[in-house]
Amino acid sequence: MKNKHLNRWTDHDVESHWDKVADIYVRENERVQTAHDQRFRESIYHIKLMPGMKVLNISSRDAEAEDYLKKQEPDCQIIHAEISAGLMQVAQKFRPGINQVKINGYSDLPFTNGEFHRILTLETLEHVADPVRFLQELSRVSKTDARMVLSCPPATSELPYRLYTFLFGGHGEGPHRFLRSREVKEMLADTGWKLISHKGAILVPVGPEWLQKAGEKLMDKVQGSFLAEMGIRQFYICEKSN
Secondary structure (H helix, E strand, O other), rough: OOOOOOOOOOOOHEEEEEEHHHHHHHHHHHHHHHHHHHHHHHHHHHHOOOOOOOEEEEEOOOOOOOHHHHOOOOOOEEEEEEOOOOHHHHHHHHHOOOOOEEEOOOOOOOOOOOOOEEEEEOOOOEEEEEEEEHHHHHHEEEEEEEEEEEOOHHHHHHHHHHHHHHHHHHOOOOOOOOHHHHHHHHHHHHOOOOHHHEEEEEEOOOOOOHHHHHHHHHHHOOOOHHHHHOOOEEEEEEEOOO
16 A cells, blocks of 8 residues: 655655754754743643653754653653764763664664653654654554654644745754644554644744743634644644554
8 A cells, every 4th residue: 555645855864954954953943942942841741751661752853852851750761862963962962971872764763662651752753754654663662551742843834934944044944744733643543643632832933922922822722723733833642552
């Protein structure tokens, strides 16, 4: 059966992009710090860590998730998996001693079956050459009762992204395809993940803090409607279903 979700680039193309922008990654994210860090604040609310759990953070980038995960539950083991060696060097600089694993691609992860209690995968799915295979791999390496928090921009974010990049630059996204929520949900259902909740977030990613907060209040009111798709970050909280 043809995989209709395949993308035209390779995981190596994605690796090359992040290697090229590794030196500016943190600096550029600091320009939109509130919007950037929202991914971690929201994820921590949903991931529900307990002592002794083993967590896979993929893609880990500069491993900033370490700070939030350890603050919620110091007694957890975190594996940061990253495709870019350049970003791994950045992560080691800012967070010496973290546990990082270099991956060569997203379709064949170097972990054993049923290894992780929790999966955190933020702004990764849209970059993966074969997102179905990636989600299957995440299911394979997860325990029976695992929970996953996944985020990615929706298709409606493509124009705002291009406008922001044209006006302000930034590290760019490299090879990507922002996904419609219904496509993400279809892939999750087909790869052994039961969707617990779906939430749109970040209506106003730049500007005064009061305006960004007003945007979030509006987003809270329109959850479950087509307007929630306007949020530039979509969260999918899942549990392993088989």
